[in-house]
Amino acid sequence: MSEGPADSLWLHHYRMCSLTEVVELSGLTESELREWVEAGILDPADPQVEPWSFRADCVVTLRTACRLRQDFDLDTHSVALMVTLLDRVHALEAEVRELRAQLPQTHR
Amino acid sequence: MKYKDYYKVMGLERTATAEDIKKTYRKLARKYHPDVSKEANAEEKFKEVAEAYEVLKDPEKRAAYDQLGSHQPGQDFRPPPGWEQQFSERDFSFEGIDLSDLFATFGGARPRGAASGGRHPIPGEDYEVNVKITLQQACDGSELDLRLELPEYDTHGFAHRVPHTVKARIPKGATEGQRLRLSGKGGKGLNGGRAGNLYLNISLEPHPLFRVSGHDLYLDLPLTPWEAVLGTTVQVPTLKGDVRLKIPSGTTGGQRLRVAHRGLPKPHEGAGDLFAIVQIAVPTTVSDDERKLFEALAEKSQFDPRRHFERR
Numbered sequence: 001m002s003e004g005p006a007d008s009l010w011l012h013h014y015r016m017c018s019l020t021e022v023v024e025l026s027g028l029t030e031s032e033l034r035e036w037v038e039a040g041i042l043d044p045a046d047p048q049v050e051p052w053s054f055r056a057d058c059v060v061t062l063r064t065a066c067r068l069r070q071d072f073d074l075d076t077h078s079v080a081l082m083v084t085l086l087d088r089v090h091a092l093e094a095e096v097r098e099l100r101a102q103l104p105q106t107h108r
Numbered sequence: 109m110k111y112k113d114y115y116k117v118m119g120l121e122r123t124a125t126a127e128d129i130k131k132t133y134r135k136l137a138r139k140y141h142p143d144v145s146k147e148a149n150a151e152e153k154f155k156e157v158a159e160a161y162e163v164l165k166d167p168e169k170r171a172a173y174d175q176l177g178s179h180q181p182g183q184d185f186r187p188p189p190g191w192e193q194q195f196s197e198r199d200f201s202f203e204g205i206d207l208s209d210l211f212a213t214f215g216g217a218r219p220r221g222a223a224s225g226g227r228h229p230i231p232g233e234d235y236e237v238n239v240k241i242t243l244q245q246a247c248d249g250s251e252l253d254l255r256l257e258l259p260e261y262d263t264h265g266f267a268h269r270v271p272h273t274v275k276a277r278i279p280k281g282a283t284e285g286q287r288l289r290l291s292g293k294g295g296k297g298l299n300g301g302r303a304g305n306l307y308l309n310i311s312l313e314p315h316p317l318f319r320v321s322g323h324d325l326y327l328d329l330p331l332t333p334w335e336a337v338l339g340t341t342v343q344v345p346t347l348k349g350d351v352r353l354k355i356p357s358g359t360t361g362g363q364r365l366r367v368a369h370r371g372l373p374k375p376h377e378g379a380g381d382l383f384a385i386v387q388i389a390v391p392t393t394v395s396d397d398e399r400k401l402f403e404a405l406a407e408k409s410q411f412d413p414r415r416h417f418e419r420r
Contacts, residue, residue: 007290007291007292008276008277008278008279008288008289008290009288009289009290009291010279010281010282010286010287010288010375011286011287011288011289011307012281012286012375012376014375014376025305027231057287059287059289060287060307063234063236063307064143067141067143068141068143071137071141071154071158072134072137072141086143086144090285094284094285094322097284097320097321098321098322099321100319101319101320101321101324101326102319102321102326102383102385104328104362104385104387105319105328
């Protein structure tokens with residue numbers, strides 16, 4: 001079965017998502033989402049401005065957090081800690097990749 | 109229906125206690141969870157383990173599973189007579205059903221597709237797949253055919269995995285680790301619920317010439333000693349065709365020459381840069397004439413690249 005091309009959307013930090021959109025995409029309730037914001041799992045672009053909006057890449061974080069919560073049976077604070085550490089691992093991996101790219105390769 | 113040996117998947121004896129099962133699951137989850145594991149095939153392994161655990165951790169499902177008997181993994185089998193009456197009030201055909209979809213209907217949970225399962229809309233499931241693209245595809249944008257197995261529900265509400273081909277447009281602007289959301293390309297919604305989304309994790313295939321750093325590209329640019337000393341103009345490949353690059357006289361090894369906006373395009377606007385890193389290449393064999401010229405140069409030249417060694 002084949003279908004036409006879908007709407008493609010980059011989940012990068014230049015694009016914003018509304019609170020409603022994030023609730024719908026994550027499958028969390030709004031109060032769960034507020035609890036997660038309080039625990040530091042994700043941050044609204046500007047916490048003072050209601051309704052909140054989020055950078056689109058937070059959808060990636062939320063999907064990871066949902067997986068971790070379910071698969072490791074974690075409470076909110078353990079999820080927050082794991083998400084923070086995973087973010088650091090990913091940032092460091094990206095940095096290593098970028099530095100490696102700048103190293104000359106030996107030819108011949 | 110194909111048999112799966114859930115005990116074997118988890119490396120457990122059939123007599124394992126509930127505590128053993130939990131402990132083993134935690135150990136295997138730490139080892140294979142795709143968010144934390146670097147093992148090859150971690151994702152596949154974790155899926156198998158999670159499926160096995162889902163059944164074995166639940167006493168009712170485990171009892172029903174045990175009564176299926178022990179078969180060879182992958183072997184076609186039918187549950188013993190009366191099995192479905194004992195464990196489920198529902199009629200079903202076992203043809204073409206995945207064992208995990210069968211157990212998903214246990215413990216009061218209705219199958220997602222159950223016709224009797226109420227009328228409220230249920231959104232389709234989200235799926236996530238890893239996709240490798242070339243640098244050229246990241247630069248130009250591309251359309252890929254992704255092959256996926258998505259569940260479809262029969263009249264009894266049981267899921268059957270059906271192969272789908274999803275056309276995915278990858279707009280330009282990808283870089284390593286970038287995520288793309290394809291709206292409505294996941295599982296179908298039920299009772300008018302929205303379709304799920306498909307998430308692509310993009311990674312880039314290594315290129316023989318260019319190395320990627322964010323949206324910038326790095327290229328080694330070998331020059332002869334005389335090109336570096338005298339300066340020249342060289343042809344340099346980019347993902348959008350060759351460009352001519354001016355090499356100033358006195359260019360040294362390791363110097364970065366920037367070719368603006370010839371890196372990977374960024375999703376919002378603009379593009380990264382291409383950096384050519386100069387390497388001074390020397391011939392490993394030289395003719396007699398060449399050797400004489402080098403000897404003449406060695407005699408004439410006052411150049412001392414190691415003068416700073418003496419300043420200590």
